[in-house]
Amino acid sequence: MFAQQLVNGLVVGAVYALIALGYTLVYGILQLINFAHGEIYMIGAYVGIAVLAVLGTMGLTQTSLALSIVLVFLIPMIYCAAYGITLERVAYRPLRNAPRLSPLISAIGMSLFLQNYVQVVQGARDKAFPNLLELGSFQLFGAYVNGLQIFILVLALGLMAALQLFIKKTKLGKAMRATAQDRTMASLVGVNVNRVIAVTFAIGSVLAAVAGVMVGMYYGIVNHHIGFVAGMKAFTAAVLGGIGNVTGAFLGGFLLALLESFWAGYVSAVYKDVFAFMVLVVVLIFRPEGILGGSGGEADRT
Amino acid sequence: MLELRDVHFYYGQIHALQGVSLEVRSGQVVCLIGSNGAGKSSTLMAISGVNAVSRGEILLEGEAIHAQEPDDIVRRGICQVPEGRRIFPHLTVLENLEMGAFLRNDAGGVKDDLDYVCSLFPVLHERRGQRGGTLSGGEQQMLAIARALMSKPRLLLLDEPSLGLAPRIIETIFGVLARIRDEGTGIFLVEQNAHLALNFSDWAYVMETGRIIMGDEPAVLRDSPAVREAYLGE
Numbered sequence: 001m002f003a004q005q006l007v008n009g010l011v012v013g014a015v016y017a018l019i020a021l022g023y024t025l026v027y028g029i030l031q032l033i034n035f036a037h038g039e040i041y042m043i044g045a046y047v048g049i050a051v052l053a054v055l056g057t058m059g060l061t062q063t064s065l066a067l068s069i070v071l072v073f074l075i076p077m078i079y080c081a082a083y084g085i086t087l088e089r090v091a092y093r094p095l096r097n098a099p100r101l102s103p104l105i106s107a108i109g110m111s112l113f114l115q116n117y118v119q120v121v122q123g124a125r126d127k128a129f130p131n132l133l134e135l136g137s138f139q140l141f142g143a144y145v146n147g148l149q150i151f152i153l154v155l156a157l158g159l160m161a162a163l164q165l166f167i168k169k170t171k172l173g174k175a176m177r178a179t180a181q182d183r184t185m186a187s188l189v190g191v192n193v194n195r196v197i198a199v200t201f202a203i204g205s206v207l208a209a210v211a212g213v214m215v216g217m218y219y220g221i222v223n224h225h226i227g228f229v230a231g232m233k234a235f236t237a238a239v240l241g242g243i244g245n246v247t248g249a250f251l252g253g254f255l256l257a258l259l260e261s262f263w264a265g266y267v268s269a270v271y272k273d274v275f276a277f278m279v280l281v282v283v284l285i286f287r288p289e290g291i292l293g294g295s296g297g298e299a300d301r302t
Numbered sequence: 303m304l305e306l307r308d309v310h311f312y313y314g315q316i317h318a319l320q321g322v323s324l325e326v327r328s329g330q331v332v333c334l335i336g337s338n339g340a341g342k343s344s345t346l347m348a349i350s351g352v353n354a355v356s357r358g359e360i361l362l363e364g365e366a367i368h369a370q371e372p373d374d375i376v377r378r379g380i381c382q383v384p385e386g387r388r389i390f391p392h393l394t395v396l397e398n399l400e401m402g403a404f405l406r407n408d409a410g411g412v413k414d415d416l417d418y419v420c421s422l423f424p425v426l427h428e429r430r431g432q433r434g435g436t437l438s439g440g441e442q443q444m445l446a447i448a449r450a451l452m453s454k455p456r457l458l459l460l461d462e463p464s465l466g467l468a469p470r471i472i473e474t475i476f477g478v479l480a481r482i483r484d485e486g487t488g489i490f491l492v493e494q495n496a497h498l499a500l501n502f503s504d505w506a507y508v509m510e511t512g513r514i515i516m517g518d519e520p521a522v523l524r525d526s527p528a529v530r531e532a533y534l535g536e
Contacts, residue, residue, distance in 0.1 A: 175401070177392065185384065187373060
């Protein structure tokens with residue numbers, strides 16, 4: 001039981017963490033909670049279904065599995081990056097110097113709009129995510145582990161490591177950290193702040209798209225509501241770890257999912273969401289800045 | 303090389319710059335003195351493209367630059383060391399310096415300039431792995447100037463470089479500024495410390511409530527009763 005819940009928790013944690021990174025990166029630079037971020041993740045899952053449908057009719061899923069897997073991630077990533085950049089342009093940039101409540105309301109509005117838009121275009125019913133990876137399962141310390149779980153975990157950890165490397169080592173990554181610490185000063189050394197913000201939204205959206213496709217593959221089912229719950233959980237994870245802190249988002253994602261998973265396994269599956277938010281409340285009472293701290297535009301604290 | 307003509311700027315409802323006109327000739331050190339809230343920092347931020355000018359123009363070698371973005375201004379060779387140094391607190395000293403060279407693509411040249419600024423301020427080399435936020439005020443001011451130099455500016459805008467620093471450190475910093483000036487970089491200096499500014503400059507302006515009220519050689523201003531009373535404390 002313990003090992004099984006651990007495996008389940010790690011897989012869900014990978015998804016939470018990927019989405020939480022998008023919240024935390026944007027918060028770090030704009031001090032804005034992008035409440036429409038969960039919707040980007042949901043759209044990623046839908047685009048994944050569309051890509052699989054096209055690849056299926058072309059017969060590519062049969063002839064070249066590797067290429068299909070690359071495409072089913074890559075196309076939603078590109079699509080969602082465009083969504084994220086557009087979202088910032090349309091809903092947040094015009095309000096950049098407005099009181100902080102205004103972009104927040106705009107974010108909630110965009111979230112509702114995107115949810116309803118997908119409902120209108122794709123229908124309100126659950127959509128099946130075609131099965132692409134037929135991977136066998138095996139037993140490890142008494143837990144059933146399947147290939148898809150390993151795949152999700154490895155891909156998520158790989159992306160997180162790549163993100164850390166990008167932020168720490170590349171010129172653009174350093175510009176992101178500098179912008180998070182002092183936006184005006186970053187522009188005074190020649191950083192095009194608007195471009196950095198667009199890149200930040202793009203990166204967050206790419207990670208959310210990957211999470212969306214993963215969840216589609218994992219549960220086999222997608223609807224236009226999934227962004228709301230997952231977004232709330234990922235936001236909770238980001239706050240838990242310390243919003244604005246990249247490592248915190250990471251840690252918060254896995255921690256929240258593991259706690260949920262063990263609670264569901266040992267206590268009650270019904271109240272697992274209640275438990276998750278209870279943990280948030282308790283943590284915030286004792287550590288208002290989150291486990292690792294780092295609010296106030298310090299996304300650099302990696 | 304730099305000219306402001308009747309520049310106006312509103313900070314919200316406040317008419318912060320009310321027709322500022324001044325000129326910085328190439329190779330000169332020009333200073334702007336005035337009391338708190340006179341609009342000195344607003345003037346620098348307008349030149350840097352952070353403050354959007356509502357009327358008037360800013361010319362760099364005859365070309366209008368007041369509608370350009372801050373990164374374009376840096377690209378054109380004007381770099382500002384803002385008030386309060388504004389070091390990136392969680393980047394290391396080395397990373398702060400690298401950020402100064404953000405727009406440059408000549409890796410070799412950047413490396414040479416790193417060595418150069420570290421020779422100007424050896425303490426930065428010693429502290430290169432430390433976070434910017436852990437430096438003392440004087441060290442931060444040195445880092446801020448070094449960071450600006452990393453962009454290879456033609457004109458350096460300095461906002462209150464002496465603020466809150468010990469006399470010995472001010473001396474070090476102005477020694478380096480003199481060296482930069484002698485190497486041909488123009489300097490536009492904003493200072494509350496009028497003694498210091500007038501001694502260091504070739505030309506000086508006095509600002510009051512958003513307007514330039516005087517502009518002359520430092521020696522002339524030093525003899526002016528109004529300046530003596532208001533800014534030199536005599």
